[in-house]
Amino acid sequence: MVSTRHEIPRAPDKLSGAYRAVWRWHFYAGLIVLPFLMLMALTGGVYLFRAEIEDAMRRPMIEVAPQTSAASPDRWIASAAVAGGGAASTVRVSDRPDRAVAVTVTRPDQSRVLVFVDPHDAQVRGVVPAEGLTETISKLHSLALVGTWANIVVEIVAGWAMILVATGLYLWWPRRRQAGVVSIRAKSGRPFWRDLHAVAGLYAGGVIFFLALTGMPWSAVWGAKYHQLVSEHGLGRPPAPVAQSWEHAAHGQGPADAGWTMEDTVLPGASHPIAPSLERVLQTASTSGLARPWTISIPADHSLTWTVTRATGRVEDTRLVYVDAGSGVVKADVHYDQFGPGAKAFEWGVAVHQGTQYGWLNRYVMLGGCIAIWILAVSGLVMWWRRRPSRRLGAPVAPPGPRVRAAVLGIVLPFAVLFPLTGLSLIVAVVIDLAARRVAPLIFKPAA
């Protein structure tokens, strides 16, 4: 398996042409999506600890002395509105008595700031931009920082990540070779990196596949289509209360922390003559048995009801109460149990992807996936570097033939069909591959 720099990289002769073809695809797929995967693993790994990072960064302004008494919640939002120079749009109330209330204030120019208020005396403790560092990390993760079009790249990368796992599994499959299968055998050199790559892939491949798959609902084409199918077939949000109907929220006006199923769903029915009151809304939340932490959304449109959600990160805790902020009457009460199977599936996927569903273990398994991506990327790069011939890319060479092509397509095609953007990029890749094979011999001496 060890080859010197001047040799053409080559799988052992007993390995089939199909093996070499799959290797070739694994190589190219890896090469292309590597930088993106590494970026997503790094940002994702950090984002798993978003709550701790935000807590640590904002400790001086969010830590308050726990007290039994509390000022009226209406004073919280009045203080926040004054300090933020706008109107309160969302309020997050922690389940910890030593944490400030976080109020998002929307200014007249639609910019937003986050204002921390001591719940005990309604005094403002800090004002920060609503788009903090963790939002930037999140936007890097989704490439939204580059532009909304870049979301397409994420979708392609996620599809190719799944292809990498599948082709990687094929390459890992033990073939009575003297190579690491479940543990690293080689001590040094390229075999060590090959073993490391194979073993890390074995243990983390499932997590990486899962992260790629559950990341898909965020994507521009596949994700949008999935959400559309779920809602068209009644597999998503529950029906609206009797004699009423859900309305689609204007941009940025939907309930916060409500999950995706309900995020754009607003309900009219606020009683106009009575001034809305956060105090009344929270009393209603308490008497409805909704435990903290709460996120309250205050729509700019006064005809809409306010919402209180319980956001713990575990899907079965998901609950969303629509309250008439004037009268305090519950207009709708939505539970996770009422969601359709389609909504349940992706809400669960999202919660596990973000590491919040099953406590610390969930988070560290996902972090393990992120670290494994880096190990796989670096070991893959080292392997390639060590055996690459001088002045050539040194891609594995696949012998031509229909059987070889069938082996590759058998692995790759299902993903191309399930994830259209990935399929489209695959067609592009095949065309480039064919063109390269025609053109390359004209430039270089035939490699094999």
Added chain:
Amino acid sequence: MKLAILAGALPVAAGLVLSACDRAETPAELAVVQPADAWCRPTPNGRDVTGCYLTLTASRNDRLVSVSSPLAAEVEIHEMKIQDGIMSMSKLPDGLPLPAGEAVQLKPGADHLMLLGLTSPLAIGETLSLTLTFEHAGPVGVRAEVKQAPIAHGAH
């Protein structure tokens, strides 16, 4: 070696994140008072005294300590009390407390601002500038509209 570098990558990233802490403002920077609905009564018959009213909301516990106007020699912060059935008006010696988040209303028949020694009469439709000084928040300028008192029942 490379593995060690790798293993260090995430904590280093986390450290970078932490070092970019949000700057914590001092309480003084966070203290803001927002005035609303400022108005003054007109001065018919050549009087040089009038009452002004407004609503103040503070972001932190604060106090309105003094008020000035270029059109008045002096502005006093008054409270209205009813003692033994007699309504009396007196200057608030320590100013007007503004608990955080509470809309403190200065209105006819209650706490109000008293403008003394007006340099010119105030007619309906004119505006008058007031500068409010607080214990913590920075000074705030408001323009008060000169108008008749709203009908008591409709007042809010």
